[in-house]
Amino acid sequence: MRVSLARFVLKRPETSAVVVTAILVTFLTITTGGTWLSFANLQSVSRITAVLAIMAFGEALVISTGEVDVSVGSVFAMGALIFIGVGRTVNLGVALLLALGGGLLIGLLNGAVVAFFRVPSLIVTLGTLFLFRGIAYGVTEGFYFGASDEVRSRLIFNVMGGANLGGVNVAVLWALVALLVLHVVMFYMPMGNRILAVGGNAASAYSRGVNVARVRLIVFALSGLLAAFAGMLDAASIGYVDGSFGELMELEAIAAAVLGGCSLVGGRCSLLGTLLGAFLLRAVGSYLVILGIQPQWFILLLGVIVVLASLSDRVLTKLLFRLQQR
């Protein structure tokens, strides 16, 4: 009985995220006297969850290979700034392509350095985190880029985060599409098998003929692409973007992935869990807002969550494995 439970949890790494989410939602609803569960709050939580989740999906892929991408917060800002900045001056279609292409390029840059020069990914992406944050502050010059009413009325703008459908922001639909596609890629396509293999044992994967460098390049490229996409969606739904856009979100993306059951040492991944992880973080954030607690405290809480999640990741995996072997 215990053994089969351990197997179940190991096979479905999102189990603990599901349980924690259920408990947390109940707790938040009761302690706020139902305010947390109100439509207005859920509307806002679902949108910010979706934006974080899209970024965290990319992070989850990178983490699955045993690497980490801390540059995503800055890539998020670049995606947003290019989309609004170019969109309001040149053309929204061009802006869309440039924003996504920019994210992809930054991801490829990170990935190439990691894959071909074997520089630790934390160092490489820390570099690009600062580099592109610097550019974000530089181009905005302490001000912000806002979208005009004309821009806001355009179809591309609405599809890319500007519109609500039945009260739900389109970002939520995009997150569900991304979840579905990436889940299929990870678990039903050869690429996913190889991503997990590289994270589990890169030398073994290489000996079986897996192109390990290419796998690393691809996950970083996807991470960049998704972070820029998330930034675009967020900027379009808010309507403006400044240089600090997405700051510290890289930590939330990592936390969401780890909370969701992705192993920091690689080889284990759950995208559904990552979505729940993103939801957990955003739910707690909105709870603090409802309680009127200063948002700065969320950063402290985020730090605690990241440390605990990564610790429990190691402890839990070992424990489950031992149970299973009996």
Added chain:
Amino acid sequence: METERAPLISLRNVNLWYGTVQALRDVSVDFYQGELVGLVGDNGAGKTSLVNIISGIVAPTSGEVYLDGQRITSFHPKLAIDLGVETTQQSVGLCDNLSIARNYFLGREPVRRIAGIPFIDLGKMRKEGRKAITAFGLRESVDVDGEVALLSGGERQAFKIARAVYFRSRILIMDEPTNNLSVRERERVNDLAVQLKDQSLLVIYITHDIFQIHRIADRFIILENGAKVADVPRNLMSAEDLERIIREGVGNDAGSPRSG
């Protein structure tokens, strides 16, 4: 050897350097189809370096490698596997986090295309994985969807051998396949090696266990300090002599460095 068979693999004056360390010194050796060759020597003698070249993991610093008489110019595991060279290594080859079925086909996943998009054929992976579990003597309780980490040492080896056979390799390199195995598991793995040789595969078997390899191999190649010091058929050397040479060395200048 019998009448003028062409070698399946041929290494000519191969040198291998890792930085300033020379792992192989001017090694020339031939391997033929349908033989079981024991590759022996002390730790650091260059056994693994030699097979790493054949299995495409490293490229020689200088020298030539021929497969079927064709010169090999680029070295990559994928290429070697495609040419029919399978390797069961001591420490690598299996990803503990993946299921048996997924490991079986890692890197060569069978796909079914729907609208051109490749989806892995999980049904086929399970079916073939299941067959391997039965045919290669793994416990019947082993689940094809279970993680490879749950296999015993002998089962891991048998599983790697099963995979090599499934992909119709012509050359099987076994690097210390019986390390950490129970006596019974060791027998099982050695039986498999002999069976594959009888099916006219070339089996290159690396081991420290001289007496064990002497019973099953047709020929021995002894390496010392990266150089080939002996290449003898079994009937010309007893296990005791073989062990003495490895322990005491041949005492010539085979260990002196040469230019790469």
